[in-house]
Amino acid sequence: MIIPALPIGHFGELAVTWVTAHCALIINVFGNTVTALDSGVLTTLTAIPAVAAIVIIAMLAWYSAGTGLAVFAALGLFLVTNQGLWLATMKTLALVLTATCLSLLVAIPLGIAMTESRTLRAGATPILDFLQTMPRFVYLIPAVSILGIDVAPAVFATMTLAVIPPTRMTALGISAVDPETIEAAKSMGCSRMQLLLKVKLPLAIPAIMLGVNQCLMMSLSMVIIASLIGASGLGDEILMAIAVLDPGRGVVAGLAVLILAITLDRMTRGWVSRARSFGRLGQYRK
Amino acid sequence: MTDLPTLPLADAINAIIAWMQFGLDGIFGPIKVVIEGADQILRDCLYGMPSYLMIAVAAAIMAYRRRYAAAVGVAVALAFIANLGLWRAATDTLSLVTIASLLSILLGIPAAVLIAENRAAKAIILPLLDYMQSTPAFVYLIPAVLFFGIGTVPGVIATAAFALPPVTRALAVGLEQVPSAMIEAGTAFGATRLQLIYKVKVPLARAYLYAGISQCIMMSLSMVVICALIGARGLGVEVVTALTQMNLAKGIESGIAVVMLALVLDTLCRPRERREV
Numbered sequence: 001m002i003i004p005a006l007p008i009g010h011f012g013e014l015a016v017t018w019v020t021a022h023c024a025l026i027i028n029v030f031g032n033t034v035t036a037l038d039s040g041v042l043t044t045l046t047a048i049p050a051v052a053a054i055v056i057i058a059m060l061a062w063y064s065a066g067t068g069l070a071v072f073a074a075l076g077l078f079l080v081t082n083q084g085l086w087l088a089t090m091k092t093l094a095l096v097l098t099a100t101c102l103s104l105l106v107a108i109p110l111g112i113a114m115t116e117s118r119t120l121r122a123g124a125t126p127i128l129d130f131l132q133t134m135p136r137f138v139y140l141i142p143a144v145s146i147l148g149i150d151v152a153p154a155v156f157a158t159m160t161l162a163v164i165p166p167t168r169m170t171a172l173g174i175s176a177v178d179p180e181t182i183e184a185a186k187s188m189g190c191s192r193m194q195l196l197l198k199v200k201l202p203l204a205i206p207a208i209m210l211g212v213n214q215c216l217m218m219s220l221s222m223v224i225i226a227s228l229i230g231a232s233g234l235g236d237e238i239l240m241a242i243a244v245l246d247p248g249r250g251v252v253a254g255l256a257v258l259i260l261a262i263t264l265d266r267m268t269r270g271w272v273s274r275a276r277s278f279g280r281l282g283q284y285r286k
Numbered sequence: 287m288t289d290l291p292t293l294p295l296a297d298a299i300n301a302i303i304a305w306m307q308f309g310l311d312g313i314f315g316p317i318k319v320v321i322e323g324a325d326q327i328l329r330d331c332l333y334g335m336p337s338y339l340m341i342a343v344a345a346a347i348m349a350y351r352r353r354y355a356a357a358v359g360v361a362v363a364l365a366f367i368a369n370l371g372l373w374r375a376a377t378d379t380l381s382l383v384t385i386a387s388l389l390s391i392l393l394g395i396p397a398a399v400l401i402a403e404n405r406a407a408k409a410i411i412l413p414l415l416d417y418m419q420s421t422p423a424f425v426y427l428i429p430a431v432l433f434f435g436i437g438t439v440p441g442v443i444a445t446a447a448f449a450l451p452p453v454t455r456a457l458a459v460g461l462e463q464v465p466s467a468m469i470e471a472g473t474a475f476g477a478t479r480l481q482l483i484y485k486v487k488v489p490l491a492r493a494y495l496y497a498g499i500s501q502c503i504m505m506s507l508s509m510v511v512i513c514a515l516i517g518a519r520g521l522g523v524e525v526v527t528a529l530t531q532m533n534l535a536k537g538i539e540s541g542i543a544v545v546m547l548a549l550v551l552d553t554l555c556r557p558r559e560r561r562e563v
Contacts, residue, residue, distance in 0.1 A: 003369055008542060009535030016534055082293055133548045135511040137525045138541035141534045221422035225512070228529065238424065247303055247432050248296030254425040258417070265420040 016142045031152040034098060038151045042094035050081045053090075061263060065270035069263065076259035085237065085256045092223055092233035093260065095151065099158040099219040104212065107163045111170025111211075112196065121171070132164050136222060140229050154231030158222040165218060166211030173207025174200045206275040213268035220261055234260070303432050318439045321385065325438055328381040337368045347554060356553050363546040372521060372543040379520030379547060382438065382513075383506045386445035390502050393446070394453030395495075399483055401454070402461035415451040423448060423509055427516050441510065441518025449505040453498040460494025461487050500555045507548050521547070 020027070045053065054077045062070035080089050114121045139160045143153035177200050185199045201208075227235025234257050241250030306314075332340075341364045348357035367376045400407040426448050430440035464487050472486040488495070514522025521544050528537035 005369055005371055006366075008370070009537070009539040012538035013535045079293075079295075082290060083295055084292060130545060133508075133545045134541045135508065135522070135525050135544050137511065137522075137529050138537045140529055141532060141537040144532060145534060217420060217422075221424065224422050224424045235424065238428065242428075242431070246296070246300070247428070248298070248300035250428045251299045251432070252296050254428045257425050258421055261420045261422060262417060 012142075016145055020146050027146055030156070031147055031150070034102070034152040034155045035150065037101070038094050038098045038155065041097050042091060045090045045094055046087065050077075050086045054078060054081070057263070061267055064267040064274075069266045069270075072266075073259075073263045076263065080256045080259060083252050083256070085234065085253060088232070088234050088237050088253070089256050089260060092220070092235065092257070095154060095158070095223045095226075095231055095233060096216065096219045096264070099155045099162055099223065100212070100216050102155065103159045103162040103215050103219065104166055106159070107166035107211070107215065108170050108208065110163070111167045111208075112174065112201075114167070114171040115174040115200075116196075124167075128164050128167065131160065136161060136225055137228075140226065144229050149230040151231060153229055154223065154226035157226050157229070158219050161222050162215045162219040165214035166208070169207050169211030169214065170204065173204030173211075176207065177203045206272060209268070209272040209275045213265065213272060216264050216268055217261065220257070220264065224257060306433070314433055317443075318434055321389075321439045321442050324385050325381055325442065328384060329378065332377045332381055333374070337364070337373050341365055341368075344550060344554065360550050360553055363550050367543045367546050370539050370543055372524060372540060375519075375521045375524050375540070376543055376547055379507070379510055379522070379544075380551075382442055382445065382510050382518060382520055383503060383551070386442045386506045386510065387449060387499070387503050389442065389446035390450040390453055390506070391499060394450055394498070394502070395457060395488070397450075397454045398457035398461060399488070401458040402487070403479075403483070411454070415454060418447070419451045423512050426509070427513070430513075431516050436517040438518050440516055441513030444513055444516070445506050445509040445518075448509040449502040452501040452505060453495070456494045456498025456501070457488075457491055460491030463494075464490045496556075500552060503551050503555055504548060507544065507551065511544060 048056075054074055057077060058070045058074040061073040077086075077089075080086060110124070114124055136157075139157040140153070143157040143160075147153035147156055181199060181203065182195065185195055190199065223231055223233065224235035224238070227233065227239050234253050237253035238250050238257075241247065241253060335343075341361050344364060345357040345361040348354075348360050367373060397411055401411050402408075426444040427440075430444035430447075434440035434443055468486055468490060469482065472482045477486065510518060510520060511522035511525055514520065514526045521540050524540035525537060525544070528534070528540060
């Protein structure tokens, strides 16, 4: 082309260099928090024997989504244990849980702020769109150059994506609250804070739950990819299997991911439908 | 459970794969040839067109639809890709996305019709789609590599499989929402079951189909990038190379190129609002 290539990438590089140089404190705190959280979750998950853990997970599955899922989860996880992938699965689960919790901590307040401030909403929506369309691998690069190779960059890269759906769903859920309900609450003399905490948020819970579900699934899919930068677990098993050309092992590890994904997905979807029926009762069905 | 010997699952799978690679070559071989050929032809056509011509065509399409702002946006986005020096890679990606989306649409339409027409098929296909949608993208790569080796073809197959659920679901929902009066009218005029499907139901569910297709294209694009890991051409290769070299500038640039391409495809493929229905 006649126009010289625009130095977009160079600007990004400069920004990341600046962040690495000037935000060392924040980076360290983040890194240490993530590492501590992850190892805490992992220790808890592996402290009990696999059989006990499977029973607990199956009971949770039964409570959230019924007998079918409980049987599926129990059988699936037994198979995973039998294949010697229990530890890898728990490592992945610990990463997913850590990333999901941290993402939700960012996403829900951000989603609320987006509904309270029009400017923020107008500014944040295109940025979220952009971040979501950006290929996932791209996030791994700044993650490594800021945080090195460890659990922390994997969680960071995962969060950059997993934050988006719950933010959107929270904003959507709150702005979809019936204006009549809001008017009623206002005429009863609700303050802005009360309106948010006692009316809007409870009514938005089904949408937020759906956001939690999407956040969890996104985290899982990204954690697997983040094995490229040192997140150990099932993704690592898949990569190893590809590297040593042992497709059987890769398929088994993929199966383990699938079992984990379906269990987590159905469990959280169970929460969504539960929250929905709760929401209906709360509104005293017409 | 710990005393149970490890089931030889991995070995069994390896044995099955080894058998399939020879035994089923008659099936996978032709598929591979067809997809490779289609990709080759499409790429040759796209390479043959200079970038400014393609930019002009894309802008002209939007201008023809009287969406002038979108026409300018599409042209700027494409010019930006060219400016980043990623035109050729973007063309490769475009070719892969086109073929993969066509494949998922070709498979998705009959699957959706089956879901809408047959209870048993619905009971089988819907949960299957559910499972497919909760499978992380990375996992799709494994079977694709198993059956088709490494390269562009497994990339197309994995992408098509990944993008299949949204089209199927959207059309199935659309087919179920065709007003029964229309179906009755069709039957009254003596339409056979097939005629009823292809001349009444599918045309009436068109809006849903288009929505499914535009979602399918977006998902294909995101998957094509991941498929670079198993040797698919295009912008994904740029992103993965940037990752292995830890070259942030290159990563951001190729990432932005993907975003721009997504923007253009979304604008071009999104159905005209309302008027179509």
